[in-house]
Amino acid sequence: MSFGSTARAEEITAEADSLQPVSAPAPVPACVNRASLPAVPTSRVAVLDAAAGRGLTRYRIHVGDLIVDLRYFPKQTATGLLLPGARGLLLVPFNCPAEIGLEDGPMTCPVETPFLYAGDKRLSVAWRAGTAALVVYFPRERFNAAASELLDDGRRLAAAATLLPRVGEGRELERAADRIVAMCGNAFPSHGAASFAAEASFYRGLAERVAQSGCISEILPPVRAVSDAMRVVRENHAHAFEVESLAAAVGVTGQTLRKGFRACLGMTVKEYIRAVRLAWARARLESVRESRSVAELAVAAGFADGPGFSRGYLRRYGESPSQTRARAVQRQD
Structure with a gap:
C-alpha cells in the first residue's frame, strides 16, 4: 500500500x-x-x-x-x-x-x-x-x-x-x-x-x-459453559449453588467456569448468582400486584436473611427495596 x-x-x-x-x-x-x-x-x-x-x-x-x-x-x-x-x-x-x-x-x-x-x-x-x-x-x-x-x-x-x-x-x-x-x-x-x-x-x-x-x-462467539450456567441459575435462582456442582452440571471444571465468568461477565459466579436474585426481587418490587413483604421476597429470591438482601439491593440499585416499592405505588396512583 x-x-x-x-x-x-x-x-x-x-x-x-x-x-x-x-x-x-x-x-x-x-x-x-x-x-x-x-x-x-x-x-x-x-x-x-x-x-x-x-x-x-x-x-x-x-x-x-x-x-x-x-x-x-x-x-x-x-x-x-x-x-x-x-x-x-x-x-x-x-x-x-x-x-x-x-x-x-x-x-x-x-x-x-x-x-x-x-x-x-x-x-x-x-x-x-x-x-x-x-x-x-x-x-x-x-x-x-x-x-x-x-x-x-x-x-x-x-x-x-x-x-x-x-x-x-x-x-x-x-x-x-x-x-x-x-x-x-x-x-x-x-x-x-x-x-x-x-x-x-x-x-x-x-x-x-x-x-x-x-x-x-x-x-462475539458464545461460550457454551457460561451460557448454560447462566440459564441454570436464572431458572433456579433460589437454589443454594456451589460453584463446583454448577460447573459439573454444565460439563466443565470449577476453575474453567470461574475463568469463563470473569472473562465473559466481569464477575465471579457467586456475584452473578447474587445479581440474578436481586434482579428477580426488583422485578417483583416494581409490580403493584406483588403482595409479599420485602422479607418474604428476600427468602423467595434465595437470600438467607432480609438485612443481607437489603444491603446488597442498596449497593446494586442505589435505593432500598422499600423505596423501589414506594415508587411503583406512586406510578400506579
Whole structure:
C-alpha cells in the first residue's frame, strides 16, 4: 500500500504520555479545511479546531478504563496502531475515509463508520490530509460483560477486524462518542459521574452495534459453559449453588467456569448468582400486584436473611427495596 511521499510511521500504544486538555476552543486554524467537516457535530469540530490550533495531532484523555485519542492529521500520514494486551480498538474517521492495512489486504473504512479490531498484530492506517478521527482503546473484559448482559448469555470477543454499521443519529454509541469528545473540549475530569456514564454508554453502544452487524457469532462467539450456567441459575435462582456442582452440571471444571465468568461477565459466579436474585426481587418490587413483604421476597429470591438482601439491593440499585416499592405505588396512583 502506498501512502505517498509525506507518509510517516508512528507507533501508538496505550502507554504513551497523555496530552494536556484544551480548556477552551481556539480560533479556527488555517490548516483545518472547514468544508471537509460538514458531517461532524459542532462539539467535535470545536475540539478539533482547538487541538489543531495549538499544534496537537493527538489529543488523549482517559475516561474510566477507556483510553481515548482524538486525532487530527493536517498532512497525508501513515500511522501504526499497536494494541496493549487485553484491549480492543474502535476507530471512527469523522470526515475522510481511512485505509487500513491488514494481513489479508487493505480495507477502506468509510466516513462515520466504526472499525472494530481485536488482535495482536500492528495495524497500519493511512490518513488523508485534513482527516479527523476518534480512536478508543477499550478493555475486552468490560466489553464482554456489556455484550453478555445485552444478549443474556456468555459472550467473548474473538479476534476481529471488521466494519460495523455506519453511525446514525441518536444511537447509543454516537451519544457516547459525543460525550467523550465533549470531555476533551471542556477538560472534564476523567473520573466521576460523567465519566462513568460515558464509559458505560460506550460499552452498551458498541455491544448494540455488534449485535446489528449480522456477524455477531463471529465477533462475539458464545461460550457454551457460561451460557448454560447462566440459564441454570436464572431458572433456579433460589437454589443454594456451589460453584463446583454448577460447573459439573454444565460439563466443565470449577476453575474453567470461574475463568469463563470473569472473562465473559466481569464477575465471579457467586456475584452473578447474587445479581440474578436481586434482579428477580426488583422485578417483583416494581409490580403493584406483588403482595409479599420485602422479607418474604428476600427468602423467595434465595437470600438467607432480609438485612443481607437489603444491603446488597442498596449497593446494586442505589435505593432500598422499600423505596423501589414506594415508587411503583406512586406510578400506579
